[in-house]
Amino acid sequence: MALPVAVTAVDANELREVRTDLLGARRLRGRRFCEAYTSAVDEWLAETFERALTHAGKDGPTGVVLLAVGGYGRRELAPASDLDLILVHNKVRGIGSIADALWYPIWDAGLQVDHSVRTPGESASVMDGDLKLARGGLRDVEALRAAAIAMPPLTEFSDDARLQGAADQILEARVGLHATTGRRSDQLLLDDQDAVARRLGYADADDLLPTISAAARRITWTTDEVWRRIDAWTRGPRRGTRDRKVERGIALHGQELVLDGSVNLASDTSLALRIAAASARSGIPIATSTLETLEHDAVAPPEPWPAATRHALVDLLGCGHAAVPLLETLDHLGVLSRYIGEWHAVRSKPQRNAFHRYTVDRHLFEAAAEAADLTRNVHRPDLLLVGALLHDVGKGFPGDHTEAGTRLMVDIARRMGFEAEDIVSLVSLVRDHLLLAETATGRDLGDPATVAKVAARVRTTEALDLLATLTRADSIATGPLAWNSWKETLIDELVIRTRAHLAGERPPASILEPDAEQRALMSEGRLRLIPDGSRLTVVAPDRAGLLAIVSGVLTVNRLPVRAATGLSQNGMAVEVFDLDRSGPAEPNWSKLEAELARALEDPSDLEARIAERARGWRLPKRAGAARIAPPRVLIDNDATPRATVIEVRMPDGVGVLARIARAIAACKCDISIVRAMTLGHEVVDTFYVTDGSTAAKVTDPTRVEDLQRTILEHIAS
Amino acid sequence: MVHLVTAVIKPFKLEEVKDALRGAGILGMTVSEVQGYGRQGGKSETFRGGEYTISFVPKVKLEVLVETTDVDKVIDIIAVTAKTGKIGDGKIWASDVDRVVRVRTGELGSDAL
Numbered sequence: 119m120a121l122p123v124a125v126t127a128v129d130a131n132e133l134r135e136v137r138t139d140l141l142g143a144r145r146l147r148g149r150r151f152c153e154a155y156t157s158a159v160d161e162w163l164a165e166t167f168e169r170a171l172t173h174a175g176k177d178g179p180t181g182v183v184l185l186a187v188g189g190y191g192r193r194e195l196a197p198a199s200d201l202d203l204i205l206v207h208n209k210v211r212g213i214g215s216i217a218d219a220l221w222y223p224i225w226d227a228g229l230q231v232d233h234s235v236r237t238p239g240e241s242a243s244v245m246d247g248d249l250k251l252a253r254g255g256l257r258d259v260e261a262l263r264a265a266a267i268a269m270p271p272l273t274e275f276s277d278d279a280r281l282q283g284a285a286d287q288i289l290e291a292r293v294g295l296h297a298t299t300g301r302r303s304d305q306l307l308l309d310d311q312d313a314v315a316r317r318l319g320y321a322d323a324d325d326l327l328p329t330i331s332a333a334a335r336r337i338t339w340t341t342d343e344v345w346r347r348i349d350a351w352t353r354g355p356r357r358g359t360r361d362r363k364v365e366r367g368i369a370l371h372g373q374e375l376v377l378d379g380s381v382n383l384a385s386d387t388s389l390a391l392r393i394a395a396a397s398a399r400s401g402i403p404i405a406t407s408t409l410e411t412l413e414h415d416a417v418a419p420p421e422p423w424p425a426a427t428r429h430a431l432v433d434l435l436g437c438g439h440a441a442v443p444l445l446e447t448l449d450h451l452g453v454l455s456r457y458i459g460e461w462h463a464v465r466s467k468p469q470r471n472a473f474h475r476y477t478v479d480r481h482l483f484e485a486a487a488e489a490a491d492l493t494r495n496v497h498r499p500d501l502l503l504v505g506a507l508l509h510d511v512g513k514g515f516p517g518d519h520t521e522a523g524t525r526l527m528v529d530i531a532r533r534m535g536f537e538a539e540d541i542v543s544l545v546s547l548v549r550d551h552l553l554l555a556e557t558a559t560g561r562d563l564g565d566p567a568t569v570a571k572v573a574a575r576v577r578t579t580e581a582l583d584l585l586a587t588l589t590r591a592d593s594i595a596t597g598p599l600a601w602n603s604w605k606e607t608l609i610d611e612l613v614i615r616t617r618a619h620l621a622g623e624r625p626p627a628s629i630l631e632p633d634a635e636q637r638a639l640m641s642e643g644r645l646r647l648i649p650d651g652s653r654l655t656v657v658a659p660d661r662a663g664l665l666a667i668v669s670g671v672l673t674v675n676r677l678p679v680r681a682a683t684g685l686s687q688n689g690m691a692v693e694v695f696d697l698d699r700s701g702p703a704e705p706n707w708s709k710l711e712a713e714l715a716r717a718l719e720d721p722s723d724l725e726a727r728i729a730e731r732a733r734g735w736r737l738p739k740r741a742g743a744a745r746i747a748p749p750r751v752l753i754d755n756d757a758t759p760r761a762t763v764i765e766v767r768m769p770d771g772v773g774v775l776a777r778i779a780r781a782i783a784a785c786k787c788d789i790s791i792v793r794a795m796t797l798g799h800e801v802v803d804t805f806y807v808t809d810g811s812t813a814a815k816v817t818d819p820t821r822v823e824d825l826q827r828t829i830l831e832h833i834a835s
Numbered sequence: 836m837v838h839l840v841t842a843v844i845k846p847f848k849l850e851e852v853k854d855a856l857r858g859a860g861i862l863g864m865t866v867s868e869v870q871g872y873g874r875q876g877g878k879s880e881t882f883r884g885g886e887y888t889i890s891f892v893p894k895v896k897l898e899v900l901v902e903t904t905d906v907d908k909v910i911d912i913i914a915v916t917a918k919t920g921k922i923g924d925g926k927i928w929a930s931d932v933d934r935v936v937r938v939r940t941g942e943l944g945s946d947a948l
Contacts, residue, residue, distance in 0.1 A: 559846050560847050564919075564921055602868070604869075605868075605893075607891075607893045
């Protein structure tokens with residue numbers, strides 16, 4: 119470690135000398151000594167801190183704050199007192215060397231430091247740590263109060279009665295713990311929990327722990343919220359910038375996201391979830407006033423949920439680990455339980471076993487976050503994410519948690535407005551969420567009967583992929599004891615064997631069958647547009663790149679495609695689009711038809727216009743913004759006899775369908791069937807394609823590779 | 836005299852072996868999740884879509900301290916219970932133990948079991 123040793127030694131001497139002088143001054147007694155000594159330490163420490171930052175190459179706003187707490191914070195330093203210091207940082211690189219450059223001179227000066235280094239948003243909690251030092255512990259409360267003194271706008275947080283109540287709960291537990299064990303340790307260990315609970319007047323630990331974990335979560339949440347604000351505050355206000363509209367009902371105001379008042383939380387129940395998703399995706403915090411509005415005005419969605427509300431939930435969950443603090447926020451505001459009534463039963467519910475590191479609700483958030491990293495492994499990211507969020511919801515109810523959860527999921531999925539077959543998938547995910555892990559470790563994988571049994575339960579490779587991915591996300595979120603390479607190898611083996619067993623039993627994807635009306639239109643042999651609410655049917659003579667042109671024209675006319683199906687028969691194509699029509703105005707369909715006709719004649723400028731639409735204003739991204747899983751292109755020649763199946767899984771964006779279709783056309787392939795879905799912020803588009811010249815499958819490995827590369831290039835641009 | 840019986844078995848046999856040993860009055864054991872390979876040299880199988888290889892096979896390792904007079908009985912119980920007759924069933928071995936101490940009481944040898 120490269121410390122400026124000579125310099126620190128001199129500084130350390132300086133402080134020692136000052137202390138000796140102060141001790142020699144007879145008039146400095148009691149509090150007056152403390153005052154004078156504290157000021158001297160302040161001055162010295164400020165300089166040392168400054169130097170430590172410079173030494174680490176940090177200038178200007180650094181995301182590092184040094185807080186005095188305890189006796190030092192109260193300015194009651196006695197000659198031999200420890201310095202209680204907290205170094206808070208916002209995931210700053212090299213924090214270790216800053217800390218060293220700070221602690222060493224203090225030690226050299228002959229002072230003892232009771233120090234800790236913490237990051238806002240670290241996830242360990244008092245449940246597996248320490249009532250004083252862990253996240254959500256008493257030290258966090260002290261740090262909050264110190265921060266509020268330094269930054270007056272934060273007083274509203276530190277004075278919050280609920281925070282005070284939470285701090286009292288933890289303190290009560292700490293006193294009870296010390297009284298019970300007679301030890302100095304602040305760790306509430308499993309062995310002592312029942313005794314501490316009884317001393318405090320609870321029936322047993324199951325009775326006490328929810329109180330403690332709820333209090334710790336309140337403290338953690340407030341702490342995180344405060345550090346987010348400090349972070350925004352140190353960037354300084356941006357004067358003179360007008361509010362910018364981010365999306366419907368949401369604006370960027372200064373450094374914060376706000377509801378712009380144009381949309382009502384009751385009439386659009388997607389709004390509360392959308393602002394959370396926007397915050398998770400960009401890393402920009404939601405304004406305090408808006409949080410209050412959400413707390414008071416957010417209402418339960420109508421049943422079944424509108425599609426937009428369901429998509430917004432998936433969108434939020436798809437933000438992965440960046441979504442966890444926002445989900446915590448929605449939970450604290452009571453919004454989550456309004457959307458999913460069953461949620462109240464798992465709130466702050468501790469899990470008393472060696473495997474789990476989180477309370478049930480936090481485990482569910484973490485499982486959904488892990489699942490978000492794995493969405494490209496499945497054909498239906500929405501089912502994966504919602505399944506991950508709710509797989510353990512039965513733990514809040516009596517009886518076996520899997521059975522309870524399975525019953526609850528039927529009802530929740532129906533209320534959320536999922537279609538019948540999706541409800542079946544979600545219910546199976548909850549019912550079977552332990553199947554793979556239990557079978558892999560508890561059954562003979564070499565026995566064909568084991569594999570046959572699992573295959574009979576999951577039935578399709580799609581369902582197997584969903585279940586395998588949920589199992590992985592759930593296990594990782596549970597903790598290191600539940601997921602390691604040993605278990606992974608066993609589960610992988612089971613999944614591979616089951617997939618082999620299921621191969622060949624793949625059902626055809628549900629595809630469009632033209633009805634009588636569509637067939638009649640197709641026989642007319644010309645371009646027709648048939649709008650019906652948010653659904654638009656386009657019939658046109660087939661040609662290379664037709665889908666790219668039609669979806670491109672929709673994109674440049676600000677009609678985002680949520681879902682599409684299409685097929686081509688006898689030289690005519692029919693395409694059915696579900697459009698995202700958030701605006702109230704009816705599009706001018708005849709103008710659109712004319713524009714489409716022109717584009718079919720000459721599509722040359724379409725690409726540039728799509729690119730221009732895509733360049734439109736986007737939310738700036740901050741530290742902590744969501745990391746979205748990268749796109750994946752799967753090409754399968756075994757799925758059906760006559761076509762190559764291309765499946766593209768990627769995050770949503772402007773003109774995604776048009777870009778992929780253009781890439782396929784650029785590779786001289788014809789699309790015979792398309793099925794496109796947008797699920798929250800996730801896109802899963804499937805294309806059945808054939809070679810444009812031979813009308814056969816694309817099997818040549820170099821062409822397959824070319825297709826893959828071209829699609830990835832087009833969606834990246 | 837005390838012996839240490841060590842067994843490497845298939846993971847799914849753990850519960851059965853545990854129950855069988857408990858039935859025979861053997862109350863304590865240490866269990867670890869381990870990976871390795873023996874004569875089979877890992878596995879390699881061909882499924883549709885390509886060959887699938889595991890170089891280290893997941894196993895469970897049991898360690899049981901027993902009175903020397905019980906060694907044969909314990910080995911026998913594990914061997915019978917863990918057997919499937921197929922490749923990869925595992926191994927059992929026993930070794931002399933020089934000394935055993937129960938940490939809590941300081942008891943030695945057989946008394947510490």
